[in-house]
Amino acid sequence: MEIKKTLLSKEKLKALPEDPLKLKFGTNFTDYMFTIEFYRDKGWVNPEIKPYQPLMMDPAASVLHYGQEVFEGQKAYKNANGDILLFRPEENARRMNRSLQRMCMPEIPEDLFLQAEYELLKLEERWIPSVRGAALYMRPAVIATEPVLGVRPSDHYLFFIILSPVGPYFAEGFNPVGLWVSDEYSRAAIGGTGEAKAGGNYGGSLLASKMAKENGCSQVLWLDAKEHRYIEEVGAMNIFFVIDGKLVTPSLSGSILRGITRNSVLQLGPELGVEVEERALSIQDVTGGIAAGTVTEAFGAGTAAVISPVGKLNYRGKEYVISEKSGDITQKLFDKLTGIQYGIESDPFGWVKKVN
Numbered sequence: 138m139e140i141k142k143t144l145l146s147k148e149k150l151k152a153l154p155e156d157p158l159k160l161k162f163g164t165n166f167t168d169y170m171f172t173i174e175f176y177r178d179k180g181w182v183n184p185e186i187k188p189y190q191p192l193m194m195d196p197a198a199s200v201l202h203y204g205q206e207v208f209e210g211q212k213a214y215k216n217a218n219g220d221i222l223l224f225r226p227e228e229n230a231r232r233m234n235r236s237l238q239r240m241c242m243p244e245i246p247e248d249l250f251l252q253a254e255y256e257l258l259k260l261e262e263r264w265i266p267s268v269r270g271a272a273l274y275m276r277p278a279v280i281a282t283e284p285v286l287g288v289r290p291s292d293h294y295l296f297f298i299i300l301s302p303v304g305p306y307f308a309e310g311f312n313p314v315g316l317w318v319s320d321e322y323s324r325a326a327i328g329g330t331g332e333a334k335a336g337g338n339y340g341g342s343l344l345a346s347k348m349a350k351e352n353g354c355s356q357v358l359w360l361d362a363k364e365h366r367y368i369e370e371v372g373a374m375n376i377f378f379v380i381d382g383k384l385v386t387p388s389l390s391g392s393i394l395r396g397i398t399r400n401s402v403l404q405l406g407p408e409l410g411v412e413v414e415e416r417a418l419s420i421q422d423v424t425g426g427i428a429a430g431t432v433t434e435a436f437g438a439g440t441a442a443v444i445s446p447v448g449k450l451n452y453r454g455k456e457y458v459i460s461e462k463s464g465d466i467t468q469k470l471f472d473k474l475t476g477i478q479y480g481i482e483s484d485p486f487g488w489v490k491k492v493n
């Protein structure tokens with residue numbers, strides 16, 4: 138694929154952030170973006186890298202009315218040699234295609250997805266922070282652009298990629314966060330779109346997030362939609378507990394996002410000598426375990442939040458405190474995972490791809 142490039146003169150380039158570790162997550166954007174259009178009769182056409190700019194869209198574009206949209210979240214890192222590194226990018230390409238399928242949208246050939254990312258990153262290299270803890274967050278997204286009022290799959294789409302230099306996801310940094318267990322609202326039900334990274338899943342989660350914040354918690358811990366009994370995941374991360382020394386995470390129920398960090402943690406656990414288990418995990422198991430002292434650590438796992446220690450749960454008006462500080466296993470997994478991502482530690486699984 139030949140990507141058309143429209144470049145800015147040097148004076149027009151934005152100033153880099155002084156301290157990427159202090160950036161508010163997702164609020165700064167780089168100089169360029171990638172776009173490519175899809176038409177049912179032509180396929181994917183007009184790939185372009187151009188200056189970062191607003192999108193022109195018809196007000197009848199079906200994404201604005203019926204929410205046909207999916208996205209991904211990735212990070213690019215730089216190692217000590219200045220190499221640009223991506224972590225398991227082909228997994229994002231595959232998950233994007235599963236999300237697109239679920240939302241009745243056209244799939245993107247994996248090599249097109251990766252070429253677009255690689256070329257954009259090479260051009261935007263100066264934006265990739267080399268300090269550990271900061272990275273260049275990547276947001277590939279597909280929207281339905283056909284101007285049509287009618288509930289049916291659009292015939293036109295736009296795939297775009299934008300980039301944002303980021304520091305830590307939570308203001309708390311690596312200090313444990315509190316989670317609000319919602320037994321009133323649900324994120325996703327079996328048969329719904331919870332396994333797809335579709336924008337609507339997040340729009341529907343905001344009211345519960347607001348409640349979490351009003352109650353002094355950072356994010357929501359979602360339970361299953363049917364019984365409000367089984368733990369599913371957190372707003373933007375999958376959840377892990379250390380129970381009797383074993384690393385336990387809810388099994389993929391069909392309504393949980395198949396996190397790439399989750400999958401990586403499940404493979405890293407045994408490497409670090411920790412047994413892992415995927416199973417149905419009720420909120421009562423966990424709150425009972427916290428009270429009994431068998432649940433000793435908890436953390437969320439996701440691209441944006443990396444490994445974020447969880448210190449307490451707030452459930453039905455009661456606080457269940459796990460720990461005031463991050464636990465040993467959480468710390469070891471964080472060190473190992475970020476060590477691999479920043480090209481510092483050996484990469485036994487071949488997860489890291491060099492872009493330049």
Ligand SMILES: Cc1ncc(COP(=O)(O)O)c(C=O)c1O
Nearest residue numbers: 373374375394396397398439440
């Ligand atoms: C709802 C939800 N669960 C889990 C995750 C973690 O997924 P990953 O590790 O692939 O970033 C994310 C973030 O992408 C998310 O939005």
